[in-house]
Amino acid sequence: MGDLSPLFDPDAVAVIGATDRDGSVGRAITENLQDEFDGAVVPVNPSREEVLGLPCVQSLEAGPPVDLAVVVVPPDAAVDAVRDAGRAGVENVVVITAGFGETGSEGANRERRLRELAAEYELSLVGPNSLGIMSTPAGLNATFGPEIAREGSISLMSQSGAFITAVLDWASEQDVGFRHVVSLGNKAVLDESDFVRAWGSDPETDVVIGYLESIVDGESFLEATREVTTDTPVVIVKAGRTAAGAKAASSHTGAIAGSERAYRAGLAQAGVIRAESVQELFDAARALSGLTPPDSDGVAVVTNAGGPGVLTTDAVGDADLSIARFTDETSAALEASMPAEANTHNPIDVIGDATVERFETALDLALADPNVGSAVVVSAPTAVLAYEDLAAAIVDCQRRHGKPIVTSLMGGSRTGAADRVLREAGIPNYFDPARAVGGLDALSTFGRTRKRTLDEPTRFDVDEERAREILNRATERSGTQLGVESMDLLEAYGIPTPPGSVVTGPDEALAVASELGEEVVMKLVSPDISHKSDIGGVAVGVALEDVPDTYETLLTRARNYQPDATVLGVQVQEQLDLDDSTETIVGVNRDPQFGPLLVFGLGGIFVEVLDDTAVRVAPIGRDEAASMVEEIRANPLLRGARGREPADIDAIVETIQRLSQLVTTFPAILELDVNPLVAGPDGVQAIDLRVTVDTEKL
Structure with a gap:
């Protein structure tokens, strides 16, 4: 989206659906514009010759040129009004009207039509289902709220129009001022990313604040805020926290990296200050709009x-x-x-x-x-x-x-x-000293954000074509769920795995085991059975003479547990010495808003119970990967607690980065677990693998 400054500083505004009928939105917006706006106000209504003392025009094309059109007619007529605005050369449109995507399939179709018209005529369109917009320097109150905000240096966006009216009423008593205010509505065209970029380049906006219930394009928003927060603070209240994303996920990683954790990780990486309440939002905004960040935290x-x-x-x-x-x-x-x-x-x-x-x-x-x-x-x-x-x-x-x-x-x-x-x-x-400290904490956080060096992802020399072949071959054989039969995928990206093979018979199992040592690990290979340990599908420390019988036992357990499950065989793997090692997990869950989320933490079968993990949005560089390792409570264990030899932290950090590169390169990977990733003094080994793939994206 291009320059949005004309949206907030028009010379003339048309109100499509203006009326003098008491209690109507069309009247409220027309009156609000008449109060302080110095430009021309043009009522558009084919049924009126005059509205509130202003001459009325039959259509936009029949009236004088305008820079901004505010649409308050019924839904179907609103679509026609936006088309007329485009034809008349109006570049900025605010659709107040409801009855679009929030109302069902018919409304969603209307909203899709708005997007098409905005693209066709290159419109900057706010809404639909919006309270409107304000700009205090221009005296512009193109909303149906009760009054314009006080003038100040805070720019506010909100997904809730009611939030705006309540906040402005409170702010008036507190003498808190605003520069621009936008009710985002359904965000059919312009969304939070557009306004972050616009206000971040506005020298008169000291701080950007927002109330959001969702983020349309998380990757775009993070890109915008990462750029803007090098100079302008962004503070967000994110409502609508939910565990629905975690419940819908089938892997360990999916259960850990639910929707709320995605927001928390992504916003923190981008330098956004997250407020937990409206009070915190404005406590932070007041400090950030008036003070310079401190040089130290003392x-x-x-x-x-x-x-x-x-x-x-x-x-x-x-x-x-x-x-x-x-x-x-x-x-x-x-x-x-x-x-x-x-x-x-x-x-x-x-x-x-x-x-x-x-x-x-x-x-x-x-x-x-x-x-x-x-x-x-x-x-x-x-x-x-x-x-x-x-x-x-x-x-x-x-x-x-x-x-x-x-x-x-x-x-x-x-x-x-x-x-x-x-x-x-x-x-x-x-009034409350704790709130004063909260404001100061936000100011200090922004100071650190401004000084940060953006961490560019490392590009490793990997075998991308081999990885693509493995994904294609594996999905052709077993559908969307891949397991240890695809361990070569990790090797293609330079992630170490123990020697081993997938076998389809007891004799083959014994032949492979004989080359690996006196004892081996044997695992059931089935894309239909997610957590093999739960059904006894993993055998550790299997002596050579017991390998054939163990093979048959594992297959029997699979049939008893799920008779129709696809069984690809049994993996026979070298038995590792884990005495000086720690089981960790490295995984990915692809979030619908933010894209691939990386998870690192203490692994094993109790990973969800222990809940000791760190989450980041990929791609990440070395600094972010290292901070994930530092962040978990079990970090002292990796550093060498109680006389243990420290794990190879550099190898863990590199593995996280390599996995970040893998899932960034292949959007088809929806979920991926390496659990456990065994971390020892001499490096790491990926012991188990589970992948969910969207075959249509390969």
């Missing part, structure tokens, strides 16, 4: 109240921040300037009788400390303290030191004047 706390000071310290500990350790010089200066009863360590308690001067002295000394990146000022009201004067002193301190400060000047009516002083300087004030 926080100084200055308070006149012990209890709130403890709450603040706890909140810092819960966040990705730390209580700064003062230098000896700072500690000595604080001791010399504070009363004997004061606590001069961090958090600094200037005690209840503190004046503005004492607060300012403590804050000055703390901010001058090189170990301090930011500060939280927490105060309870007292008779000797004027909040407005304290606010002015805090502003002066921030200007002198250039380090971000957030405040929690607790109270009700006493805080009004102080709020205004702080707000003008871009310093957010929160």
